[in-house]
Amino acid sequence: MSREAAAGYHDLWQQSVAVHTRSAFWLQAAQAIDWTLPPTVAMEERSPGAWRWFPDGELNTSYNALDRHVLAGRGDQTAVIYDSAMSGTRVRLSYRELLGRVERFAGVLRANDVGQGDRVIVYLPMIPEAIVAMLACARIGAIHSVVFGGFAASELAVRIDDARPTVIVTASGGLEPGRAVEYLPLVERALARSKGSVRTVIVRDREMIPGCAADYADTGDVAWLDWAHEENEAVPAAPVSLRSEDPLYILYTSGTTGSPKGIVRDNGGHAVALAWSMANIYNIKPGDVFWAASDVGWVVGHSYIVYAPLLSGATTVIYEGKPVGTPDAGAFWRVVEDYRVSVLFTAPTAIRAIRRVDPDLVELARHDISSLHGLFLAGERLDPETYHWANDGLHCPVVDHWWQTETGWAIAANPRGLADIPTKPGSATFPVPGYDIVILDSKGKPVKRTGTDGNIAIRLPLPPGTLLGVWGSEDRYQSAYLSAFPGFYATGDSGHFDDDGYLYVMGRTDDVINVAGHRLSTGSLEEVLTLHPAVAECAVLGVHDPLKGQRAAGFVTLKAGATIDHDTLAAELIALVRDHVGPVAAFRDVTILDRLPKTRSGKILRKTIRQIVDGEPYTVPPTIEDPTVLDALKQAVHGVRPHP
Numbered sequence: 001m002s003r004e005a006a007a008g009y010h011d012l013w014q015q016s017v018a019v020h021t022r023s024a025f026w027l028q029a030a031q032a033i034d035w036t037l038p039p040t041v042a043m044e045e046r047s048p049g050a051w052r053w054f055p056d057g058e059l060n061t062s063y064n065a066l067d068r069h070v071l072a073g074r075g076d077q078t079a080v081i082y083d084s085a086m087s088g089t090r091v092r093l094s095y096r097e098l099l100g101r102v103e104r105f106a107g108v109l110r111a112n113d114v115g116q117g118d119r120v121i122v123y124l125p126m127i128p129e130a131i132v133a134m135l136a137c138a139r140i141g142a143i144h145s146v147v148f149g150g151f152a153a154s155e156l157a158v159r160i161d162d163a164r165p166t167v168i169v170t171a172s173g174g175l176e177p178g179r180a181v182e183y184l185p186l187v188e189r190a191l192a193r194s195k196g197s198v199r200t201v202i203v204r205d206r207e208m209i210p211g212c213a214a215d216y217a218d219t220g221d222v223a224w225l226d227w228a229h230e231e232n233e234a235v236p237a238a239p240v241s242l243r244s245e246d247p248l249y250i251l252y253t254s255g256t257t258g259s260p261k262g263i264v265r266d267n268g269g270h271a272v273a274l275a276w277s278m279a280n281i282y283n284i285k286p287g288d289v290f291w292a293a294s295d296v297g298w299v300v301g302h303s304y305i306v307y308a309p310l311l312s313g314a315t316t317v318i319y320e321g322k323p324v325g326t327p328d329a330g331a332f333w334r335v336v337e338d339y340r341v342s343v344l345f346t347a348p349t350a351i352r353a354i355r356r357v358d359p360d361l362v363e364l365a366r367h368d369i370s371s372l373h374g375l376f377l378a379g380e381r382l383d384p385e386t387y388h389w390a391n392d393g394l395h396c397p398v399v400d401h402w403w404q405t406e407t408g409w410a411i412a413a414n415p416r417g418l419a420d421i422p423t424k425p426g427s428a429t430f431p432v433p434g435y436d437i438v439i440l441d442s443k444g445k446p447v448k449r450t451g452t453d454g455n456i457a458i459r460l461p462l463p464p465g466t467l468l469g470v471w472g473s474e475d476r477y478q479s480a481y482l483s484a485f486p487g488f489y490a491t492g493d494s495g496h497f498d499d500d501g502y503l504y505v506m507g508r509t510d511d512v513i514n515v516a517g518h519r520l521s522t523g524s525l526e527e528v529l530t531l532h533p534a535v536a537e538c539a540v541l542g543v544h545d546p547l548k549g550q551r552a553a554g555f556v557t558l559k560a561g562a563t564i565d566h567d568t569l570a571a572e573l574i575a576l577v578r579d580h581v582g583p584v585a586a587f588r589d590v591t592i593l594d595r596l597p598k599t600r601s602g603k604i605l606r607k608t609i610r611q612i613v614d615g616e617p618y619t620v621p622p623t624i625e626d627p628t629v630l631d632a633l634k635q636a637v638h639g640v641r642p643h644p
């Protein structure tokens with residue numbers, strides 16, 4: 001790295017976190033946003049550890065994402081490209097068209113008594129209506145909560161009961177390879193299980209999907225409405241002025257317990273942080289095409305399919321398809337070529353999927369991807385092997401960057417818009433301006449030597465755009481993130497800095513696992529397994545998977561007297577998880593044991609089990625209750641095969 005590049009980055013980072021300069025730094029960044037009431041104050045600590053950004057500012061996020069670009073004369077520029085590799089549909093919506101649709105759908109919500117602060121659940125596949133629904137909520141100050149389509153009805157019900165929405169926006173069908181996803185039966189089941197806050201379900205009919213024509217009738221107190229009909233009747237709604245700290249959305253994510261945490265995001269800090277990130281991390285200018293190949297149901301989709309590209313006047317791509325099999329391993333390169341994509345953002349697992357099918361990048365040779373100036377990867381650590389393969393094959397910079405649902409944008413990255421910093425394989429490069437990262441030992445003291453793994457913590461305050469708290473529970477915010485290391489936000493990840501200040505994020509310190517970039521709680525999977533009448537005890541662990549990074553593996557013992565044969569039990573447990581959590585859990589490994597390895601005090605030896613399954617060296621813990629249980633485990637997992 002040139003000395004100037006390093007100095008430039010370090011100066012800026014210093015300004016963004018130092019007590020005397022950070023306010024000026026972020027107020028300057030706030031100028032990229034149009035405020036109805038410009039902020040004069042950058043930040044304020046409301047309660048211990050809970051900061052609010054731009055507390056006296058007012059704005060509307062949908063206005064910033066749409067109206068202001070149209071007013072600036074860019075109404076004809078493409079805002080959204082919808083490319084469905086599943087159905088062959090391709091649609092472009094200009095900023096003017098998208099604004100028109102959002103105004104009308106905001107009017108539909110208003111007509112259904114949705115007002116500021118009301119919650120709306122968005123349960124939609126990867127279609128432009130997902131963007132329309134989110135921005136329509138933002139326009140009238142309603143709080144959206146998008147639920148990923150791969151979750152089962154009970155997960156949807158849990159979110160309904162926590163967020164208490166009055167309206168659900170959904171579609172009659174989605175497309176997954178080889179099958180149609182019928183959303184309406186899932187919504188009906190979720191409504192039957194939930195406590196009854198929902199008054200209206202608005203359905204986007206996708207009758208073109210076989211078996212998914214919208215077929216519903218009003219039930220109980222719930223009215224079922226047709227999106228297209230309502231949109232035709234709608235009175236367009238103008239954007240309302242909101243306080244910077246008013247919630248924009250709630251997004252549920254897995255924690256260590258079975259009940260997901262509703263991460264709450266504000267309007268002002270979020271808009272400022274995302275606009276800043278587009279220019280400085282991704283090096284994107286208005287008019288560039290930015291493609292986050294994720295799903296609107298995840299934080300990556302919220303920030304980088306919907307909000308950030310539109311806040312910065314770029315063009316976003318919403319892609320309904322997979323990296324492979326729709327129809328081939330050239331699908332991503334085809335999209336990059338067709339739309340002259342500047343930056344592609346996806347998860348390492350997608351790149352591994354392409355590599356597995358097309359190791360020599362034969363498909364790539366059929367496409368011109370010269371428009372691509374960056375491949376950004378997140379969701380799990382970018383393993384050096386995948387890094388080298390992509391870097392050598394694509395001839396464009398490959399950037400690993402680390403973040404979480406809670407932060408909403410990158411904590412560590414190679415900020416390509418700021419400086420030309422060399423990448424080191426296996427590292428997420430440097431802390432992003434705004435994040436003061438410290439590696440703490442188990443007692444909360446900074447580790448003394450570089451290269452030593454510890455808990456990755458962020459000194460408070462967190463920068464703008466990060467979580468306001470956990471929906472409905474101030475205590476949970478404190479206990480989940482702030483109490484472990486007073487004065488710091490505990491990320492739940494472990495890792496280290498090297499001598500050059502590069503950060504290496506190595507894994508979680510808790511029971512959260514990452515399956516194909518999807519965050520799951522092993523605790524919630526265990527809760528499901530114990531629902532089976534034959535199961536006495538169980539442990540679910542994240543074990544290594546060459547494609548998905550990790551996969552969930554379940555280890556169960558039977559109740560005394562249970563006579564069910566093992567194959568039947570395994571099949572029933574797999575079906576139970578699919579039914580309760582959803583296909584996204586991709587749960588297929590079950591091992592039935594006589595006993596689980598435990599300490600004398602009864603704690604399950606999860607780490608040892610994982611090491612044995614992954615074939616890693618391990619030491620027999622001195623506190624083990626019975627070492628012979630490990631031999632039985634080795635025998636059982638030897639030849640453990642995923643169930644079909």
Ligand code: COA
Pocket residue numbers: 125148149150151174176177181293294295298300322323324346347349350353378379515516517518547582583584585586
């Ligand atoms: N709605 C309904 N079901 C869904 C779904 C959705 N939106 N998304 C996934 N599923 C289902 C899949 O159909 C699959 O079901 P199946 O068991 O019937 O086959 C199951 O959930 C597991 O899906 P997935 O984890 O995606 O595995 P896969 O084998 O279908 O595909 C990859 C593997 C690597 C190709 C895929 O995970 C991928 O493209 N990942 C990209 C990573 C990503 O988007 N990460 C988000 C954070 S950046």
Ligand code: AMP
Pocket residue numbers: 253299377378379380381382400401402403404405406428491492493505506507508514517518519
């Ligand atoms: P999610 O909230 O679903 O985005 O998942 C966040 C978690 O994914 C983090 O806490 C990490 O454990 C993991 N993660 C995301 N990006 C990376 C990365 N670039 N390197 C290592 N781990 C990552």
